[in-house]
Amino acid sequence: MPPCRARYRGDGWAGGRPGRIRRFIEPAVLLLLHQGPAHGYGLAEGLQALGLGDYPVDVSAIYRALYHLEALGMVTSRVEAEGSAGPPRRIYALTEAGDAYLRAWIEDLRATERLLRQFLEAYDAHTRSHNEPDGSPTRFSEGDAR
Amino acid sequence: MPPCRARYRGDGWAGGRPGRIRRFIEPAVLLLLHQGPAHGYGLAEGLQALGLGDYPVDVSAIYRALYHLEALGMVTSRVEAEGSAGPPRRIYALTEAGDAYLRAWIEDLRATERLLRQFLEAYDAHTRSHNEPDGSPTRFSEGDAR
DNA sequence: ATAGACTATTTGTTAACTGCAAATAGATAA
DNA sequence: TTATCTATTTGCAGTTAACAAATAGTCTAT
Numbered sequence: 130m131p132p133c134r135a136r137y138r139g140d141g142w143a144g145g146r147p148g149r150i151r152r153f154i155e156p157a158v159l160l161l162l163h164q165g166p167a168h169g170y171g172l173a174e175g176l177q178a179l180g181l182g183d184y185p186v187d188v189s190a191i192y193r194a195l196y197h198l199e200a201l202g203m204v205t206s207r208v209e210a211e212g213s214a215g216p217p218r219r220i221y222a223l224t225e226a227g228d229a230y231l232r233a234w235i236e237d238l239r240a241t242e243r244l245l246r247q248f249l250e251a252y253d254a255h256t257r258s259h260n261e262p263d264g265s266p267t268r269f270s271e272g273d274a275r
Numbered sequence: 276m277p278p279c280r281a282r283y284r285g286d287g288w289a290g291g292r293p294g295r296i297r298r299f300i301e302p303a304v305l306l307l308l309h310q311g312p313a314h315g316y317g318l319a320e321g322l323q324a325l326g327l328g329d330y331p332v333d334v335s336a337i338y339r340a341l342y343h344l345e346a347l348g349m350v351t352s353r354v355e356a357e358g359s360a361g362p363p364r365r366i367y368a369l370t371e372a373g374d375a376y377l378r379a380w381i382e383d384l385r386a387t388e389r390l391l392r393q394f395l396e397a398y399d400a401h402t403r404s405h406n407e408p409d410g411s412p413t414r415f416s417e418g419d420a421r
Numbered sequence: 422a423t424a425g426a427c428t429a430t431t432t433g434t435t436a437a438c439t440g441c442a443a444a445t446a447g448a449t450a451a
Numbered sequence: 452t453t454a455t456c457t458a459t460t461t462g463c464a465g466t467t468a469a470c471a472a473a474t475a476g477t478c479t480a481t
Contacts, residue, residue, distance in 0.1 A: 150297065150298045150299070150383075150384070150387050151297055151298055151438065151439070151466095151467085152297055152438070152439095153390075153394075154438085154439080155438095156394070157394070160394065160397065160398055160401075163398070163401065164401055166415065168458080168459095169458075169459070170457070170458050170459080179393075179394065179397060180389075180390050180393040180394060180397075181390070183386070186439090186440095187439070187440050187441070188458085188459085189439085189440080189441085189442095189459095189460080189461080190438080190439055190440075192458095192459065192460070193438090193439090193460095194438095205415065207415065213447080213448080213457070213458075214447085214448055214449070214456070214457055214458090215446080215447055215448060215449095215456070215457030215458045215459085216445085216446050216447045216448085216457075216458050216459065217447080217458085217459095218457090218458070218459085219458090219459080222414055222415045223414070224414070225414075231398075235395065235398055238391055238394065238395060239395060240329070241391065242388060242391040242392060242395065243326075244299075244326050244327070245384060245387065245388040245391065246388060247325075247326040248299075248302070248303070248306065248325065248326065248384065249381065249384060249385060249388065251306065251325060251326075252306055252309070252377075252381055255306075255309060255310055268368055268369070268370070268371075269312065269351065269353065269368045297437095297438085297467065297468070298467070298468095300467085300468080301467095314429080314430095315429075315430070316428065316429050316430080317429095332468090332469095333468070333469055333470070334429085334430085335430095335431080335432080335468085335469080335470085335471095336467085336468055336469075338429095338430065338431070339431095339467090339468085359428070359429075359476080359477080360427070360428055360429090360476085360477055360478070361427070361428030361429045361430085361475080361476050361477060361478095362428075362429050362430065362474090362475050362476045362477085363429085363430095363476080364428090364429070364430085365429090365430080
């Protein structure tokens with residue numbers, strides 16, 4: 130038996146469908162707060178409008194992002210004085226540090242967007258040149274032990 | 276003491292610098308293999324060329340991605356018959372399933388790229404309209420307990 | 422030879438992100 | 452009272468990746 134090369138932990142999306150690139154929640158929350166104070170539940174709806182509609186985000190992730198950002202000093206919160214049709218809301222607002230942090234995130238996302246474009250362009254360029262009429266050019270061939 | 280709202284696990288990048296959006300390794304490996312069979316160490320160099328140069332990727336992640344893809348039947352491997360300046364290389368190649376999987380990834384990444392553009396556009400639009408002359412419009416103000 | 426440098430693969434550990442499920446709780450309507 | 456809606460909180464488990472280090476083959480210089 131070969132040394133059983135280290136398993137990936139878990140086995141992925143057994144269904145075969147890739148998941149989206151992650152880590153959008155934090156910058157999305159920051160962007161929404163950049164547009165004005167809000168509470169967790171409201172942010173969940175705001176995410177839809179931001180284009181995240183196809184990728185529903187669990188509210189627990191939003192609250193955890195908020196707690197994290199507050200611990201880092203990127204947002205502050207205060208309990209809303211009445212007015213909710215439920216338990217008291219906690220309203221979050223960006224701090225100046227949070228504003229700077231969002232700007233850093235934006236720069237990072239711009240770089241990511243460029244990378245993504247470059248990546249997709251590389252794929253398109255390669256498939257254009259090999260517009261495979263039939264055969265599959267990257268597979269191993271019969272005596273391919275070179 | 277309030278019910279100590281659930282901590283984020285860990286404490287983030289204490290330094291304050293955001294990390295990049297993740298999950299690039301698998302599609303990057305697939306794309307490189309789409310261009311022809313390769314071994315793990317070689318893929319590590321290929322990633323630089325793909326634009327990942329700014330974000331160095333640990334080789335262990337590459338190998339684990341390969342093991343995972345092989346378990347899923349997306350790639351096949353064979354040990355190279357001699358020719359290495361080191362231990363025998365294991366050469367990986369895309370299968371047809373892997374080809375389809377890459378196409379699915381590409382579609383997913385196109386959607387992500389659109390989302391990212393939309394996101395950045397929303398930020399730019401909002402900062403353009405509020406090109407804050409001085410004050411910070413999203414902060415809490417003095418008697419802001421509404 | 423043997424020590425060091427380089428190529429190449431493998432493994433362990435841990436942190437971090439997220440989804441799913443469910444508990445909790447106030448307000449309001451049937 | 453029960454149900455429903457709004458809203459927050461927590462537990463848990465699965466997935467991804469960085470960091471560190473072990474292993475091992477080949478080649479060059481001493």
